[in-house]
Amino acid sequence: MIVDDEMLARKMLRESILWEEYGYTVAWEAKNGKEGLEKAIKYRPDVIFADIKMPVMDGLEMVKQLNALGNDSKKVLLTCYEDFDYVRDAMRYGAVDYLTKHTFEPEDLISLLKKIDRQMRKEEAQQEGINILKDDVLNKVMESSLTQEDIQRYVEMGILPAARPRYLVLCFKVPRDLEDEKCRYFEEGLKEILKGRVDGRAITDVYTSRSREKEIYSILLCGEESSAAEIKARIREGITSLYEKMQGKDICWLTGITYHIFNQWSNLAEALKEVKDIVRVDGEYLKCSPKVIMALEYIREHYSKPLNLEEIADYAGISRVYLSQTFKKEMGKNIWDYLAEYRLSKAKELLLASNLKVYAIAELCGFGSPQYFNKIFKKMTGFSPYQFRDNKMQ
Numbered sequence: 001m002i003v004d005d006e007m008l009a010r011k012m013l014r015e016s017i018l019w020e021e022y023g024y025t026v027a028w029e030a031k032n033g034k035e036g037l038e039k040a041i042k043y044r045p046d047v048i049f050a051d052i053k054m055p056v057m058d059g060l061e062m063v064k065q066l067n068a069l070g071n072d073s074k075k076v077l078l079t080c081y082e083d084f085d086y087v088r089d090a091m092r093y094g095a096v097d098y099l100t101k102h103t104f105e106p107e108d109l110i111s112l113l114k115k116i117d118r119q120m121r122k123e124e125a126q127q128e129g130i131n132i133l134k135d136d137v138l139n140k141v142m143e144s145s146l147t148q149e150d151i152q153r154y155v156e157m158g159i160l161p162a163a164r165p166r167y168l169v170l171c172f173k174v175p176r177d178l179e180d181e182k183c184r185y186f187e188e189g190l191k192e193i194l195k196g197r198v199d200g201r202a203i204t205d206v207y208t209s210r211s212r213e214k215e216i217y218s219i220l221l222c223g224e225e226s227s228a229a230e231i232k233a234r235i236r237e238g239i240t241s242l243y244e245k246m247q248g249k250d251i252c253w254l255t256g257i258t259y260h261i262f263n264q265w266s267n268l269a270e271a272l273k274e275v276k277d278i279v280r281v282d283g284e285y286l287k288c289s290p291k292v293i294m295a296l297e298y299i300r301e302h303y304s305k306p307l308n309l310e311e312i313a314d315y316a317g318i319s320r321v322y323l324s325q326t327f328k329k330e331m332g333k334n335i336w337d338y339l340a341e342y343r344l345s346k347a348k349e350l351l352l353a354s355n356l357k358v359y360a361i362a363e364l365c366g367f368g369s370p371q372y373f374n375k376i377f378k379k380m381t382g383f384s385p386y387q388f389r390d391n392k393m394q
Helices: 007-015 033-043 059-068 081-092 106-142 148-157 180-197 228-245 265-281 290-302 309-316 320-331 335-353 358-364 370-381 385-393
Strands: 047-051 074-079 097-100 166-173 203-210 215-222 254-261
Touching: 033 047, 033 059, 047 059, 059 074, 074 106, 097 106, 106 148, 290 309, 290 320, 290 335, 309 320, 320 335, 335 358, 335 370, 335 385, 358 370, 358 385, 370 385
Parallel strands: 047 074, 074 097
Antiparallel strands: 166 215, 166 254, 203 215
């Protein structure tokens, strides 16, 4: 982008070389720093050439404001001989170089562009190395193989963020026989969708990791003002478009999404277990319609409370009759049978993994009275909760 209040100066710079021969295109122009600032924020050009002295807002102020906003465009100042004091200030505020207006030779511009290109390639390589390290660290966090001291060190290095926002954990199940190339295509497309579909103020970072079982996990760090429902809706829209683009539709649907309050990185293993459980329990609904998936999400998040069809239908945005019909058609069972099975799966987990009393498990899993819990449990498993726990322990 070229930012200069003189039309002839912009034209001279634009036509001084064949930019495309050196890998560049002059995509935008602006006639003052304020307009340049707005376009730089909107379009994020790789390189900005800006005149130091302009009306409304000069180039130096524009560079200062862009850098304060974290804009990583390379800034080059266009200057006259008497502006070198300004150039020194601009270099302190992050400009990479300067070019003297009206007197530069095409070779000077070409040399500058090649220098910037080398710098960007070096930074890209460094960032790629950091991303590889981030993925490796994230895998270790999810496997609970790092100590608190290790995690703190990575936070101090900037590999893991120090902030404590809320976060979303997502899981996508990929068929085991899917070619690695398609798997990588989906993973890269997923990263772009998660970054592009969700407002930057809501999502501060995205991590994606692929397990040996070809399950892809994504961790989205969310700001305090984030709305889980809105984020989920946007993600679902993006995943739908990516799913439709996949040749042969080899990628299964969004299989799990959980929302947590982030306290420390070691909590991630627990969140991962939860999302794996969702995949295991709800694997049969991978290709359900979005409305049924929303109903399933609501059940998973509120199964411990008394539920009625009206509130589930309201969350999904459809009528009770339509929800009942569609749910049974897509899931092969009615919504109450599904709810009972899901509550039962959670009760089994607690019976095997905790010392909680049976009446407490009945309440935590939404069954209400211990008597009703015993009746349903025996009907669906052939055992009482006590027998189930004792048999497993033996």
